[in-house]
Amino acid sequence: MLTHRARMLRQFESLLLAPDRDRLAASLRRAVHAIGFESFYYGAQARSGLALDVADLSSPRILTDYSPQWGQRYGEAGYASIDPMVQECSRSMIPIIWHRHPSVPDKGKDRLFDEARQHGLATGMTCSIIGGPGELALLSLTMENDRQADRRTVERQVSQGHMLMSYLHEGLRRLDRQAAQAVPPIRLTAREKEILTWISAGKTSWEIACILAVAERTVIFHVDNAMRKLDTRTRTQAVAKALALGLIAP
Numbered sequence: 001m002l003t004h005r006a007r008m009l010r011q012f013e014s015l016l017l018a019p020d021r022d023r024l025a026a027s028l029r030r031a032v033h034a035i036g037f038e039s040f041y042y043g044a045q046a047r048s049g050l051a052l053d054v055a056d057l058s059s060p061r062i063l064t065d066y067s068p069q070w071g072q073r074y075g076e077a078g079y080a081s082i083d084p085m086v087q088e089c090s091r092s093m094i095p096i097i098w099h100r101h102p103s104v105p106d107k108g109k110d111r112l113f114d115e116a117r118q119h120g121l122a123t124g125m126t127c128s129i130i131g132g133p134g135e136l137a138l139l140s141l142t143m144e145n146d147r148q149a150d151r152r153t154v155e156r157q158v159s160q161g162h163m164l165m166s167y168l169h170e171g172l173r174r175l176d177r178q179a180a181q182a183v184p185p186i187r188l189t190a191r192e193k194e195i196l197t198w199i200s201a202g203k204t205s206w207e208i209a210c211i212l213a214v215a216e217r218t219v220i221f222h223v224d225n226a227m228r229k230l231d232t233r234t235r236t237q238a239v240a241k242a243l244a245l246g247l248i249a250p
Contacts, residue, residue: 015171037141044137070119089128122146139165192226
């Protein structure tokens with residue numbers, strides 16, 4: 001008979017064998033529930049001068065069972081810019097237990113936490129991992145209630161959650177490598193790479209136009225071409241993918 005730890009490892013290892021993202025997400029959901037959590041959010045994004053686009057739940061770099069309504073509200077309110085979990089995990093890979101994280105009175109953060117609880121995200125943990133060049137990935141595992149029993153579960157399962165993050169991230173990297181081998185290599189022009197590099201540094205189209213001494217519409221033209229080649233919908237996603245593929249440097 002398998003021990004509890006052995007069963008957990010089987011669950012985690014299934015993430016390395018998933019043939020596609022849908023089945024990986026299903027394996028992730030089972031693993032999350034198996035270690036005692038109720039919902040999850042995983043997101044990967046470029047770190048260089050860009051905020052994590054945690055609210056775009058339709059992004060191919062995100063796996064979650066959070067409600068679309070919460071994603072929409074989070075984005076509209078600009079909560080990523082004040083979310084202490086996102087801020088802390090952008091600086092440190094030490095897992096954060098929500099109810100233990102030190103806080104100071106702040107109306108914006110208090111509103112964020114109140115609304116999160118209303119959407120079933122009362123307590124949990126968040127951990128991060130540095131992926132490919134310039135990439136940061138976050139995993140939040142959450143509980144619907146903030147009772148003492150829920151807090152004990154979170155504290156007891158921090159190491160399991162951190163381990164889950166490693167297996168999940170590697171499973172996604174494996175699928176990315178398979179996808180990269182199945183399609184022709186992406187070829188960006190020198191100008192497209194240059195402009196994406198400036199975007200990764202937080203520059204706007206107008207600022208890049210001034211730096212390169214070209215018209216702003218020329219910058220937009222090259223950005224649109226790069227997004228089309230990278231099969232992305234936003235500049236943020238284009239930069240993240242270009243960084244992950246090694247097409248530009250962080």
